[in-house]
Amino acid sequence: MTRLLVAACLAAVLAVAWPCRCHAVVQRAAAPPRSLSTSSRWIVDERGRRVKLACVNWPSHLEPVLAEGLGHRPLGAIAAGVAAMGFNCVRLTWPTFLATDASYASLTVAESLRRLNLTDALAGVGANNPGVADLSLVDAFGAVVGALGASGVMVILDNHVSRSGWCCRANDGNGFFGDADFDPEVWIDGLAKMAAMFAGVGNVVGMSLRNELRGPRQNADDWYR
Numbered sequence: 001m002t003r004l005l006v007a008a009c010l011a012a013v014l015a016v017a018w019p020c021r022c023h024a025v026v027q028r029a030a031a032p033p034r035s036l037s038t039s040s041r042w043i044v045d046e047r048g049r050r051v052k053l054a055c056v057n058w059p060s061h062l063e064p065v066l067a068e069g070l071g072h073r074p075l076g077a078i079a080a081g082v083a084a085m086g087f088n089c090v091r092l093t094w095p096t097f098l099a100t101d102a103s104y105a106s107l108t109v110a111e112s113l114r115r116l117n118l119t120d121a122l123a124g125v126g127a128n129n130p131g132v133a134d135l136s137l138v139d140a141f142g143a144v145v146g147a148l149g150a151s152g153v154m155v156i157l158d159n160h161v162s163r164s165g166w167c168c169r170a171n172d173g174n175g176f177f178g179d180a181d182f183d184p185e186v187w188i189d190g191l192a193k194m195a196a197m198f199a200g201v202g203n204v205v206g207m208s209l210r211n212e213l214r215g216p217r218q219n220a221d222d223w224y225r
């Protein structure tokens with residue numbers, strides 16, 4: 001069983017990483033789209049110049065399933081600010097259920113915030129990002145990716161948890177294959193759906209497959225045999 005899971009994991013890694021050999025197109029604010037590939041240990045652009053990823057984390061996996069901060073500043077201003085601070089990349093976190101559970105995917109941003117009684121945040125989103133409140137959570141996530149692309153910022157889609165919420169405790173049900181909210185099949189389905197959803201989006205250059213495997217089920221001993 002454990003071996004199977006490890007094999008499934010590696011297969012998932014390969015399935016997602018393989019296309020990265022690599023024709024992912026990267027949009028830069030001041031430059032036309034270009035492609036990434038690898039040369040030995042380096043990531044290089046289409047002219048063979050080394051590309052160094054300088055990523056900052058932007059959480060979108062907490063209970064509202066909305067990128068943090070949209071109640072405070074316009075999306076475009078945050079994205080431009082990320083670039084202005086010298087980052088060329090964002091590690092944008094997402095919960096599996098955003099892609100696999102219709103009860104998440106069908107919620108609008110407004111419904112999600114209201115459900116959590118986050119009325120001030122909702123008013124802030126209305127003031128700073130008109131239009132975002134009425135988007136579905138999936139579309140709002142896409143809007144964040146798009147705004148980063150418009151500022152020339154690359155995105156790594158980071159599968160952070162299954163059920164939206166703070167990460168990470170050992171017993172939060174999201175730590176390891178087989179935990180209450182971590183069905184490997186659902187996880188792979190979620191990764192595949194996100195990969196398909198963003199396959200044509202130039203500034204999405206990679207995925208991180210799962211944040212911090214942990215908890216009582218973890219099988220570190222199997223990895224060192």
Ligand SMILES: *[C@@H]1O[C@H](CO)[C@@H](O)[C@H](O)[C@H]1NC(C)=O
Pocket residue numbers: 115116117
């Ligand atoms: C939201 O507020 C209502 C009414 O006060 C309460 O019953 C409910 O538990 C609250 N929900 C959350 C997630 O705090």
